[in-house]
Amino acid sequence: MKLNLKDSSFKTTLIWFLKVLAAGIVSLAVLSVVAFFYSYTGIHTTNTTKATDYTWLPYQRMNNMKEGFSFIKMDKNGFNNAEIRNDKIDILLMGSSHMEAYQVNQNENCSFILNELLPEYYTYNIGISGHTIYRVADNLDNALNKYKPQKYVIIETNTIQLDSFQMKKVLSGESSAIKSYDSGVLFYLQKIPAFKPVYNQIDNWLNTKTSSESFSDSPNIENIVVGDEYKKTLFDFLSIIASESENSRVTPVIVYAPNETLSKDGSLVFRTNDKFLEVYKETCESLGIIFIDMSEPFAEMYSEEKKLAHGFPNTAVGVGHLNKYGHRTVAKTIAEKICRSEGK
């Protein structure tokens, strides 16, 4: 059979389309096997407890060779914990994809190391992708009620320069949860491992901006002035964390793990605005929130070991999520801070 328009008849065309369909199904199966090992997160569903916006399916397997190399399995609640003890939870870890730690193996992530460093305390991690500090603050009340930590609630963030608009939305109860597709076609499509990564790639490709467009679109957060209004909004926002922690009789800890970049001369640079950092620290202090700035421990690790806290062998240097060195340093710093605050 030749692909020649003149020879083509309805029957030939129909047969060819059937072949396309068959080839499409076979190739989708092959691609799904590849995608399963390369980048597979499975399905997330709405968290009915509202401790987080969503959870992964119980015992969900996740494989990642796109950013780092990790092969993990979620716990029965759909969070990234190597084991679930029957003990009461002492430390509840919350935060974004950095804390979720899909990029490192389970024995390399912050919660696992914290459990090793502080064996007398049981640390449970409910960090999950997309949960910036705004979503964490919004969910905190439910999270504390559900997991009832005895000692600490630790919130990871990679920014201290917050957006007033987002904070106000949380304060007014208008902040919306991250959506899950719990049913319908999209729910089932997610079960095909190739679907999500291919969809994401195409979506990103269609939304890739040219250099000039991306330049004009870049957020102008550097120009935000640390004015009294911002300070007040920040105070009110962090008060949610402070007051809800107080209600649950736990000590709130905020861990700031800033992104680092390399300067031309090889030195490490943190893109932290000192004025915002100062205001953030002061506000935390006034509200009784323990604030841990990871800039110095990260800089120390770089100086001594030439290791960066972010980035992987298959990504840009120092860019992306916390790597195993970053998790180790964060865990060690938290443990030291807890020991010190308890006079150990």
Add this chain to the structure above:
Amino acid sequence: MSFTEYRFFIFFAVVYVVLWLLKLAFSSKKSFTAMNKTILLLSSYALTAIVDWRFCISLAIVTAIVYFAALKMNESIKIRRLLMFLGVSVIIAQLGFFKYFNFFSQSIGTLLGKDFVTINLVAPLGISFYSFSAIGYLVDVYRKKYPANKSFSDVALYISFFTKLVSGPIVRPEKFFNQLDKEHCVSLKNLEAGIQIVLLGMFKKMVLADNLSVFVNDVFGAPKAFDSVTVLLAMISYSLQIYFDFSGYSDIAIGFSKILGFNFDKNFNLPYASLNPTEFWKRWHISLSQWLQEYLYISLGGNRKGKLRTYINLLLTMLIGGLWHGANFTFIVWGGINGLGLIIHKLFRSLNKKKTESPVTKTISCVLCFCFATITWVFFRAESFANAADMFIGLTQHEGIRQIYTWSFVAVIFALAEIIFAFLKKNDNGGKISAEYITLDLTKISGLTLFFIFAGITVLFAYIGNTAFIYGNF
């Protein structure tokens, strides 16, 4: 607008559908061919105008100069030389003004200790490539290789044809004109072959080159931060990145041209399988190398005026070739080192006439040639001499970040696989290693399945970000 942007795909699809409709509407081959050429010419100018309408003016000026100068050369024997000289001079002047005015102004100013004026200029889209195409056509007509084309639209289409406008390949005029009135047209067969070449190019560019660019940019951006192993890996990675980037670009251009019914020769033929610098330049960016040889090296006298002049001509050709890539001294040094490499190889060949036959010697030659190319690419990639020096100093640094970048190994495996595949097929090609496009039969389930898998893998592993084609800058 880059070949890998979805906007280009939409643009191309519209052009393609229009051509199909025309083909179905016009039963007479002659009237279809005329309409086909008109649509392609309009599309080429439309694409240029989408980027910046002012670029069309430059394109039209070059076309007019070339068309009338060549036509007059046909008519008047007396003024042939003058017309050729004037035509080439105006094109070079335009190219020089847009690409090199600021470079020379600043360089002379620095030498004289004065601040000379610089202008905020944006070089017209594809100016380097269409200028070379235009010069080649004028010189060929002057050398009486073929008579001047009497059709203005044919010459205009040759200069502006949108699949080769931005970064080539620099197609020979006679090859292009011969196809214009012959078999060229849209057909399912051309679509079947072309789409696979485009996909191969997309894979090379978006999966291999773009993923490598992440690492290369990091290390070249701060070489002092990395240890020697990482710096070495970055140098090797750049050699592979530029190869996959530009050969990928060329494949996409060739593939899109094929879909429109034009057959262009491949622009890269396994350059890293070369055993010496001379062979390398016969395999790397073939259309530019041939252009430089034919219109610059031979015009300078080639090898006709003794050994010393041959060497000087070689060096001059490569220096000018280097400068053509960009207004920066690093490119001139890159060209100079390559020129010296060619001279040393010629000297070596004249002293040692025995042909290397043993596989071990060939492998060593191949590795050495790759190392030489890798060293020269450092100057090509570096922003400045200081940056290049930092890279070389980095090869001695024991302390620093060690980044063993995974994509570098994937790229090495792919590059080796290409060579090994060609090596296994070489007996079919008269014993010479040569790259070939593998075309799957898309009427069979097996062909379709492999095609879909390859397309899916390209999408899955592609690096999505702002990564322009390297040669888009030239």
